[in-house]
Amino acid sequence: xxxxxxxxxxxAPHLTQAEFADWWLNRHAPDIIADQSPHLKRYxxxxxxxxxxxxxxxxATEPDWDGIAEQxxxxxxxxxxxxxxxxxxxxxDTLANTSxxxxxxxHEYEQEL
Numbered sequence: 607x608x609x610x611x612x613x614x615x616x617x618a619p620h621l622t623q624a625e626f627a628d629w630w631l632n633r634h635a636p637d638i639i640a641d642q643s644p645h646l647k648r649y650x651x652x653x654x655x656x657x658x659x660x661x662x663x664x665x666a667t668e669p670d671w672d673g674i675a676e677q678x679x680x681x682x683x684x685x686x687x688x689x690x691x692x693x694x695x696x697x698x699d700t701l702a703n704t705s706x707x708x709x710x711x712x713h714e715y716e717q718e719l
Contacts, residue, residue: 608647609685610714613675616706626672627653629703637696642677645684650676 617626635651642649652674658664679685688694700707 607681609679609682610712611677611679611685612710612712613677614671614708614710615673615675615700615704616670617672618703618705621703623654623656623672626703630673634696634699634703637699638675641694641696642688645679645687646677647680647684648676648678652676 615630617623621629630651630653635649639646639649654669654672679688
């Protein structure tokens with residue numbers, strides 16, 4: 607069974623939202639892909655919109671997270687081959703550019719429209 611992992615990230619205080627997006631998309635994501643191949647099967651980065659005030663339903667407070675990464679692995683062995691290693695070169699980069707992150711393993715259920 608495919609393993610889907612979602613990572614919720616909060617940018618470090620020294621980064622603007624634009625700087626955070628630039629770091630993630632142009633530096634961090636390519637490093638993740640290079641480091642986690644061939645086990646990583648799909649990788650999607652979702653960055654919080656700077657201004658969503660024109661959209662209905664805006665919450666009174668800002669979201670806790672500035673972005674979400676979605677990762678797919680073929681199976682548990684593939685996931686563990688990546689995250690079970692002690693030598694993860696992207697870990698220090700993540701810690702330097704985020705103030706918090708959290709992992710959630712999910713089962714995806716696509717609905718027919």
